[in-house]
Amino acid sequence: MAGGYTGKILRANLTDEKFKIEPLPKEWIKPYIGGDGFGAKLLFTELAAGTDPLGEQNKLIIGTGPITGTMWPMSGRTVLISKAPLTGIWGESHVGGFLGAELKYAGYDMLVIEGKSEKPVYIDIHDSDLALRDAKSKWGLTTDKVTTAIKKDKHDPDVQIAAIGPAGEKQVRFASVMVNLARAAGRTGMGAVLGSKNVKAVAVRGHGAVEVHDLDGFLEFANAAHMRVRNNPIAQGMSKAGTWGLVAVKQEIGEFPTYNHQTGVFEGWEKLSADYIRPRFTIGDRACFGCSLGCKKVNYVKEGPFAGTLEEGPEYEGLMAFGSLIGIDDYATTLKGNQICNRYGLDIISAGSTIAFAIEAFVKGAINEEDTGGLKLEWGNREQVIKLLEMIGKREGFGAILAEGSKRAAEKLGKGTEKFAIHVKGMEVSGQDGRTHRSIALGHATGARGADHLRSLVVVDQLGYEDVAAKRWGADKLPEIIDPYTEKYKANAVFESENAYCIRDTLIVCWYTVSWPPIFWMDDFTTILPLATGEKHFSKVENLVEIAERQVTLKRLFNAREGITKKDDILPDRFVKDPMPDGPGKGQVVDLEPMLRDYYSLRGWDLETGLPTEETLKRLSLEWTKSHS
Amino acid sequence: MIQTLINRTGGIHAKDFRVVMCDIVGHEVVYLPSQLIVDFNKCTGCRICELACSAKHEGKFQPSLARLKIVRYDDLGLDIPNVCGPCETAPCVDICPVFAMRRDPITKMTFLDEDKCILCKSCVGACVNGVILLDTVKMRIIKCDHCGGDPECARVCPTGAITYGPDSSSATVDKHGKIMSYLKEIERTDKVYSTGAE
Numbered sequence: 001m002a003g004g005y006t007g008k009i010l011r012a013n014l015t016d017e018k019f020k021i022e023p024l025p026k027e028w029i030k031p032y033i034g035g036d037g038f039g040a041k042l043l044f045t046e047l048a049a050g051t052d053p054l055g056e057q058n059k060l061i062i063g064t065g066p067i068t069g070t071m072w073p074m075s076g077r078t079v080l081i082s083k084a085p086l087t088g089i090w091g092e093s094h095v096g097g098f099l100g101a102e103l104k105y106a107g108y109d110m111l112v113i114e115g116k117s118e119k120p121v122y123i124d125i126h127d128s129d130l131a132l133r134d135a136k137s138k139w140g141l142t143t144d145k146v147t148t149a150i151k152k153d154k155h156d157p158d159v160q161i162a163a164i165g166p167a168g169e170k171q172v173r174f175a176s177v178m179v180n181l182a183r184a185a186g187r188t189g190m191g192a193v194l195g196s197k198n199v200k201a202v203a204v205r206g207h208g209a210v211e212v213h214d215l216d217g218f219l220e221f222a223n224a225a226h227m228r229v230r231n232n233p234i235a236q237g238m239s240k241a242g243t244w245g246l247v248a249v250k251q252e253i254g255e256f257p258t259y260n261h262q263t264g265v266f267e268g269w270e271k272l273s274a275d276y277i278r279p280r281f282t283i284g285d286r287a288c289f290g291c292s293l294g295c296k297k298v299n300y301v302k303e304g305p306f307a308g309t310l311e312e313g314p315e316y317e318g319l320m321a322f323g324s325l326i327g328i329d330d331y332a333t334t335l336k337g338n339q340i341c342n343r344y345g346l347d348i349i350s351a352g353s354t355i356a357f358a359i360e361a362f363v364k365g366a367i368n369e370e371d372t373g374g375l376k377l378e379w380g381n382r383e384q385v386i387k388l389l390e391m392i393g394k395r396e397g398f399g400a401i402l403a404e405g406s407k408r409a410a411e412k413l414g415k416g417t418e419k420f421a422i423h424v425k426g427m428e429v430s431g432q433d434g435r436t437h438r439s440i441a442l443g444h445a446t447g448a449r450g451a452d453h454l455r456s457l458v459v460v461d462q463l464g465y466e467d468v469a470a471k472r473w474g475a476d477k478l479p480e481i482i483d484p485y486t487e488k489y490k491a492n493a494v495f496e497s498e499n500a501y502c503i504r505d506t507l508i509v510c511w512y513t514v515s516w517p518p519i520f521w522m523d524d525f526t527t528i529l530p531l532a533t534g535e536k537h538f539s540k541v542e543n544l545v546e547i548a549e550r551q552v553t554l555k556r557l558f559n560a561r562e563g564i565t566k567k568d569d570i571l572p573d574r575f576v577k578d579p580m581p582d583g584p585g586k587g588q589v590v591d592l593e594p595m596l597r598d599y600y601s602l603r604g605w606d607l608e609t610g611l612p613t614e615e616t617l618k619r620l621s622l623e624w625t626k627s628h629s
Numbered sequence: 630m631i632q633t634l635i636n637r638t639g640g641i642h643a644k645d646f647r648v649v650m651c652d653i654v655g656h657e658v659v660y661l662p663s664q665l666i667v668d669f670n671k672c673t674g675c676r677i678c679e680l681a682c683s684a685k686h687e688g689k690f691q692p693s694l695a696r697l698k699i700v701r702y703d704d705l706g707l708d709i710p711n712v713c714g715p716c717e718t719a720p721c722v723d724i725c726p727v728f729a730m731r732r733d734p735i736t737k738m739t740f741l742d743e744d745k746c747i748l749c750k751s752c753v754g755a756c757v758n759g760v761i762l763l764d765t766v767k768m769r770i771i772k773c774d775h776c777g778g779d780p781e782c783a784r785v786c787p788t789g790a791i792t793y794g795p796d797s798s799s800a801t802v803d804k805h806g807k808i809m810s811y812l813k814e815i816e817r818t819d820k821v822y823s824t825g826a827e
Contacts, residue, residue: 070690071680098676098701105693144704157700181703209683209691219684223785226677230787284706285788287675292787294673298706312706 003213004066015115033506034065039081054196069101074510076289084188087426091188096288097180102160105206135200142343143178165345168195174350182312186347213534241274243316254583260356265583268329314338320431321352327379344393353428424451436585448555456498491598502548566610671790674708678782696773713773721752
């Protein structure tokens with residue numbers, strides 16, 4: 001087996017209560033690398049079209065990449081892949097923490113969870129000792145309690161645990177899987193998949209090793225890479241304030257989603273900015289596995305209604321989801337909301353966005369107290385948000401409707417509430433706004449899992465890095481390509497970034513090494529991958545680009561099987577029809593069509609249907625997919 | 630011959646400094662007796678030290694065989710690095726029946742002489758930091774040797790939580806300040822608001 005891999009896939013069949021260890025197919029490595037790539041290949045092959053995401057036939061994959069568990073900076077990430085309950089299409093969620101590395105030390109590249117258990121269980125992996133253990137006493141517990149309980153059961157504080165909370169058990173459509181208490185595989189509802197299978201948690205402990213092909217070369221390059229992270233001024237800023245620094249930046253460029261994405265500037269932004277929060281609330285810095293940046297902040301509220309709240313986070317998206325999006329200018333509320341989400345196991349972005357949807361529908365008179373069960377929803381009500389979150393987590397009253405996500409909730413409520421549900425393909429829009437950042441509009445519309453900010457977010461145009469743009473796309477495309485208000489060349493930027501992020505997601509490394517502006521890019525991946533795996537094929541950028549294109553197209557084919565075509569690559573009317581009301585981008589709307597056409601032709605997809613053409617399938621050697629329809 | 634006494638503090642720039650000093654003609658660099666120093670306040674729990682340690686000594690990435698251990702308390706948001714540092718007393722030295730374990734009188738660091746070791750595992754149980762291990766595959770005691778004076782863990786630590794230098798001037802209580810103030814604050818708020826904080 002090539003270096004970096006453990007060469008084993010572990011399958012846990014819950015229906016038969018059996019484990020099976022399979023060799024990792026060698027022929028997967030060259031075309032798919034690992035992580036997302038293996039997941040896409042496996043899920044496409046083994047899942048029939050139209051599978052119910054919450055049914056017995058669905059599978060959940062916990063995947064790692066070839067450099068997971070090594071010294072390469074920020075290589076401790078894990079991916080959870082399944083058919084998504086929230087959207088009914090391709091679902092994946094990446095999570096930090098220590099789970100992925102531990103899984104590799106236990107000796108497995110991937111864990112595939114299949115079938116459905118009759119009673120609540122947790123999957124216990126201790127090197128080669130595999131067991132399904134009874135989790136009856138743990139059913140109903142919040143994620144922090146269940147993590148502590150399993151560590152106590154096993155008499156080992158170093159067990160790494162991925163757990164679901166009550167929201168996952170109740171199959172809330174956007175339930176998350178929590179790792180290390182505060183790291184969330186949040187988006188697309190992976191927690192609901194585990195909940196539907198009656199799996200409360202996955203506990204992993206490993207004592208083995210990850211060996212790379214060329215250790216000396218790898219260490220030299222990895223150590224240099226760590227120094228690049230440490231000396232990078234933006235990375236240094238992030239180790240002080242995590243992603244909070246974005247609040248001030250986004251406010252300045254008018255892209256800080258406020259009042260359910262109605263506008264892009266928030267009057268109370270200063271109380272959510274890094275300079276305000278850090279001295280008042282932060283008491284410690286933490287990091288995920290192998291990370292020299294350390295963006296996780298431990299925060300503590302000393303006074304006010306939420307005094308005594310001790311929790312890591314939230315990130316920028318949390319400040320947006322429970323702050324500006326609902327009109328709250330109070331950090332303590334976002335921290336409390338973050339804590340509730342972590343404990344109940346809810347996706348922060350979807351939870352905040354769904355609540356914002358309900359508030360706007362109520363405030364604009366589309367729904368009333370009869371629909372909400374007597375709740376008077378309003379912008380900026382701190383206690384109400386916390387209460388709604390708990391109701392969603394428990395599926396109580398009005399919370400049961402919101403637990404379906406904003407798309408389904410709008411369908412259920414009717415009365416013209418659809419226009420307040422800000423989602424793409426069923427997944428709530430993250431903390432960006434296409435009107436003042438045109439490339440993310442294209443990213444949101446075309447993302448494989450819905451409105452996604454982590455697969456194709458171009459930061460170069462958002463923040464205007466002229467030199468990076470010139471180097472990457474050629475000076476002839478300036479200045480349009482870094483102008484956030486024009487559609488021109490945006491497809492090129494999205495195409496190139498998405499390809500690089502695809503490789504990032506196969507390795508798997510953290511998003512923060514390839515962001516603002518990237519510390520690592522394709523050139524670094526072409527150096528580290530051959531050093532780790534010994535596979536010379538990975539040493540050329542064009543080969544990696546082809547692998548990335550194959551992956552994007554394969555995910556598209558997965559979605560196409562579920563009926564996704566060009567008609568679904570759309571944005572909510574809010575971004576396309578309502579001009580931005582205030583801020584620097586006042587009056588801007590998105591014109592999606594030209595960007596979509598550019599993007600499709602770059603990807604080799606049909607301009608009218610948005611589906612991959614025959615030539616593209618041939619070029620990317622994906623013809624085998626035709627026999628799996 | 631001019632002598633310069635320098636601290637071997639590890640960290641980012643220490644090595645470059647040493648190289649420059651050694652290049653001066655007629656000049657000798659003398660290292661002060663050093664020990665591994667841990668500052669609990671600075672540790673982020675990234676475990677890069679465990680990776681670097683196992684890579685250097687074992688040639689692979691295997692934290693379970695690292696000579697040091699980061700204990701993470703996720704519920705409190707604390708990370709405690711356990712290294713083979715200068716213990717006040719050295720139970721491993723006291724308990725060793727064959728005098729294979731030795732302690733430097735100045736730096737208080739301990740060393741294992743593997744030739745004398747009879748694998749009785751007494752030190753494994755006696756170590757208060759839990760960083761002396763028995764490798765049951767190769768049947769040997771795994772014990773930090775401070776990399777012969779240039780510890781890899783101090784070199785790679787991104788926050789300076791682990792350093793290698795002469796006896797530190799800051800008192801132990803300062804290095805534990807974060808934990809102390811933190812626990813006190815939680816206790817206080819719990820009393821005032823009875824929030825049930827853990």
